[in-house]
Amino acid sequence: MMYGVHFTDDADGEAFRSMARCALSHAISPQELTFVVGRSPSLFAPLPAPEPGYAMTAPRAYLELLQDVICHRAEDRFPLLYDVLWRLKHGEPELLSRASDPAVSKLSSYAGAVHRDIHKMHAFVRFHRRQSGSGDLYFAWFEPQHFVLRRAAPFFVDRFASMNWIIATPDGTASWDGRELAFGPALPKPEKLEDEVLGEVWQTYYRTIFNPARVNPQMMTREMPKKYWRNLPEAALIPGLVAKAQRRIETMDDMPDVPPRFAEKIALQRKPEMAPADALAALRAEAARCRACPLHRPATQTVFGEGPVDARLVFVGEQPGDSEDIAGRPFVGPAGQVFDRALSDAGIDRAGVYVTNAVKHFKFEPRGKRRIHSKPDISEVRICGSWLTQELDLLNPDLVVALGATAAHALSGRNMAVTKTRGAELKWPDGRRGLVTVHPSFLLRLPDKGAQETEYAKFVHDLKLAAFLIGSKRESVHAKAA
Numbered sequence: 001m002m003y004g005v006h007f008t009d010d011a012d013g014e015a016f017r018s019m020a021r022c023a024l025s026h027a028i029s030p031q032e033l034t035f036v037v038g039r040s041p042s043l044f045a046p047l048p049a050p051e052p053g054y055a056m057t058a059p060r061a062y063l064e065l066l067q068d069v070i071c072h073r074a075e076d077r078f079p080l081l082y083d084v085l086w087r088l089k090h091g092e093p094e095l096l097s098r099a100s101d102p103a104v105s106k107l108s109s110y111a112g113a114v115h116r117d118i119h120k121m122h123a124f125v126r127f128h129r130r131q132s133g134s135g136d137l138y139f140a141w142f143e144p145q146h147f148v149l150r151r152a153a154p155f156f157v158d159r160f161a162s163m164n165w166i167i168a169t170p171d172g173t174a175s176w177d178g179r180e181l182a183f184g185p186a187l188p189k190p191e192k193l194e195d196e197v198l199g200e201v202w203q204t205y206y207r208t209i210f211n212p213a214r215v216n217p218q219m220m221t222r223e224m225p226k227k228y229w230r231n232l233p234e235a236a237l238i239p240g241l242v243a244k245a246q247r248r249i250e251t252m253d254d255m256p257d258v259p260p261r262f263a264e265k266i267a268l269q270r271k272p273e274m275a276p277a278d279a280l281a282a283l284r285a286e287a288a289r290c291r292a293c294p295l296h297r298p299a300t301q302t303v304f305g306e307g308p309v310d311a312r313l314v315f316v317g318e319q320p321g322d323s324e325d326i327a328g329r330p331f332v333g334p335a336g337q338v339f340d341r342a343l344s345d346a347g348i349d350r351a352g353v354y355v356t357n358a359v360k361h362f363k364f365e366p367r368g369k370r371r372i373h374s375k376p377d378i379s380e381v382r383i384c385g386s387w388l389t390q391e392l393d394l395l396n397p398d399l400v401v402a403l404g405a406t407a408a409h410a411l412s413g414r415n416m417a418v419t420k421t422r423g424a425e426l427k428w429p430d431g432r433r434g435l436v437t438v439h440p441s442f443l444l445r446l447p448d449k450g451a452q453e454t455e456y457a458k459f460v461h462d463l464k465l466a467a468f469l470i471g472s473k474r475e476s477v478h479a480k481a482a
């Protein structure tokens with residue numbers, strides 16, 4: 001028998017769990033279900049009420065995946081979620097760790113897209129002041145790609161707790177009156193969204209943080225996609241600032257003055273999370289709360305990247321190890337010590353570079369009292385890649401060096417043989433210049449001293465090449481695509 005399941009476009013996790021409870025309690029398989037999304041009625045029989053007393057359980061990792069994926073706009077999220085849930089309960093309890101499974105892989109990519117959309121919403125919502133009977137009301141219009149309003153809204157409560165605000169989207173509204181966060185139906189898009197004072201504040205702020213020496217139009221549109229520009233007051237400045245950038249690099253004498261009154265308004269109206277250092281700190285805080293994959297559970301803490309926000313050189317490793325997990329800092333354990341020595345031998349100051357990992361939580365297998373490193377699988381690398389992408393977008397470095405195959409996969413999106421690719425500059429798919437070398441832990445695993453010394457010398461040679469490349473002019477280096 002076929003059953004019809006109807007969901008609204010923006011059905012939430014609770015609606016899905018309720019449906020799944022009915023279906024599972026009657027042992028209805030995915031093949032017996034037809035999912036209809038939107039308003040059209042289903043021709044098939046509705047699901048029966050759940051068996052009395054049936055309690056639906058699911059692994060925590062699945063519930064966390066559900067929380068993300070349910071916000072995605074793809075209609076196949078419902079059958080995919082039920083398919084995976086069914087298989088978890090019918091003989092495949094380890095399914096979520098099989099990244100090669102097509103359904104798991106697709107759901108992981110949906111979760112990553114939702115995370116990126118939430119980040120974009122945090123970054124690109126702009127409030128416009130309106131007078132209302134009870135004082136100032138701040139209004140923002142935003143068009144997210146997915147149903148992320150409910151997930152993104154608490155961030156604005158933290159940031160703008162003292163303001164009365166409404167964020168309207170084509171899917172619904174979130175409003176804050178200083179006490180309570182409420183969600184309501186969608187409002188029509190306003191014809192005009194202008195606030196002379198706030199618009200000027202944003203433009204002044206953007207002019208101030210705009211660094212002509214670091215203009216990379218491709219990266220700029222990647223971090224601030226053009227579809228968001230129409231709602232960003234500062235976007236009007238971009239073409240002019242980019243056009244003037246080359247001349248400003250040469251002269252560096254026409255940096256705009258910031259009128260003090262606007263600087264004061266900036267401080268009052270908006271915490272400066274858009275300044276790169278603050279944006280990076282905010283991202284670090286957000287990552288500390290990440291529960292997007294199961295790796296956070298046994299680990300001690302998120303180990304985020306560290307280094308100056310204007311670092312020109314970024315190193316990406318695989319994942320934190322035992323020492324890093326405890327310290328909360330990357331590359332501080334035995335491999336980190338080898339890395340520090342090699343950096344020093346290559347003439348690179350570690351304090352001047354940014355060091356991070358493809359995966360931010362320590363994956364391990366307990367063995368007695370020890371925790372043995374376990375390689376992250378591709379789905380974990382892909383999900384966590386959202387943090388790496390955001391780090392790189394904020395840093396916008398001149399060169400990104402992959403330390404080992406996992407980092408190279410995270411940056412290129414495909415398998416890369418380190419031995420075949422090391423030693424030559426390449427371009428990552430996002431257009432950034434790159435280099436691949438071994439992970440320093442590889443040197444620690446070599447059995448004899450002779451091999452260790454040989455490989456250490458090759459590693460230092462690769463680091464010297466990285467230092468050379470960031471000292472060379474971009475145009476003069478021929479790079480092949482990764």
Ligand code: SF4
Nearest residue numbers: 290293296360361384
């Ligand atoms: S490993 Fe990455 S994606 Fe997974 S929980 Fe940690 S920070 Fe989030």
